[in-house]
Amino acid sequence: MCIIFTLLLFNQNNTVYLHIV
Incomplete structure (x- = not known):
């Protein structure tokens, strides 16, 4: 689900x- 998001x-x-990573 994280990948899709x-x-x-x-x-x-x-x-x-970039901010999430």
């Missing part, structure tokens, strides 16, 4: 993905 965020904003 990450993919969705990455699709919207690259900054969000």
Whole structure:
């Protein structure tokens, strides 16, 4: 589920993905 959520965020904003990681 975390991977799916990450993919969705990455699709919207690259900054969000980096912030989560």
